[in-house]
Amino acid sequence: MGEEAPELIGNTDRNSVLGYDPESKDYSSSIAIGDKIYVVGGSDDDANASISVKVFDKLNGKWSNPTVLGTKPTPSKGHSAILINKEQILIIKSDSSPDDCIWFLEVDTQFVKQQRQLVGTEVVAWSKGITGDAPKPIVISGPSGVGKGTLIAKLMKEYPTTFGFSVSHTTRAPREKEVNGVHYHFTERNIMEKDIRDGKFLETAAVHGNLYGTSIEAVEAVTNAGKRCILDIDVQGARSVRASSLEAIFIFICPPSFEELEKRLRSRGTETEEQVQKRLRNAKAELDQGTSPGLFDHILVNGDLETCYENLKKLLALEECTDVSYQPDNFKVPLCHSVTKKDHKVLIHCGNNGLESETARTFMLDLSLLKGSAPGRTRGLYISAGGPFTENVNGMGQV
Ligand SMILES: Nc1ncnc2c1ncn2[C@@H]1O[C@H](COP(=O)(O)OP(=O)(O)OP(=O)(O)O)[C@@H](O)[C@H]1O
């Protein structure tokens, strides 16, 4: 792309332009936000199908390749892009399955700002759009030995297709029965520190003398599998997640007494006496922080295991959403479409010029109830079909 500014052709008042080169089969959409132009490029050449992001800085006339966070959309035959606010670009993939065609490219959300500071480069983040009000991830915290892992294992065993565990990274050594990639991603401190600098983590904390962290990929792997994500993290981690854009439910597990906690930690037999002492010292502070108001939504006492498990299930059922359909059966965006936006509504006009053809259809995306963002999915999309939707059609699309 050289050092030339991207040419904004077409309907520039909507800030969104699609260019297509029939020879190379490359296409790109350019979105101007402030002094930056974001170019989302792709190729519909089957052999080199790809989707990429470049940023042009109008102030210094330079291109940059941003650090791209989050799971990228799979390549499609084409896409259109439209600015929905100063932080997010809506990308609509053509000819993609209904559950994989709405994506958000975040360019200046809270998460992107944080990561930009951390990484020191331009940062963008992908977040897949999903319809309806999908259940929120669950953060489970509590002092070491209280029974978090035991409760989570029971939940995963009873509901294997509903819940998925966010596999953390840690620099601590594996215990006898722990499997790399299942219980933790066991890693070296210098590698983890580099990954932190590269913005790969949603949160990290030094816990009991080791480094622990939830990678963005760990959370996305669970949500991409269509499951509800469970995070087993310490109180510092819960605080970081609370401050992030990952909208979650925060549950703190308490022991019935400090003596019982000590007994469980010792009887597990996985730590040396010195480590047990350290964990018990830290438990005092964690119990203080965990039970003070503000951070956790729910506190459960793990006295009798079965009672606590039943209470946990009840609590999660309370937070479940009802099963309602949020998109029409025939939702699929063809190559030939145009997109316009008014307030919180985006109209996708499909078919020849979006109007005249017999197969022409219009879909309306309602963005007013969007929740969450990268890292993770953007929930709360509502899609309806038909119309008439009285919006002037003069957008762009693959031709
Ligand atoms: N309600 C309970 N009553 C008695 N023992 C329990 C109960 N819940 C868990 N345990 C036992 O306590 C020990 C610690 O449990 P677990 O490993 O699940 O704790 P944890 O909170 O995940 O600890 P860590 O934070 O160190 O990973 C285990 O041996 C487990 O079998």
Ligand SMILES: Nc1nc2c(ncn2[C@@H]2O[C@H](COP(=O)(O)O)[C@@H](O)[C@H]2O)c(=O)[nH]1
């Ligand atoms: N902040 C984070 N804390 C984490 C993460 N993964 C686990 N943990 C917490 O660490 C302690 C100790 O765990 P152990 O397996 O060594 O006993 C415990 O409280 C976990 O909840 C993480 O990714 N981030």
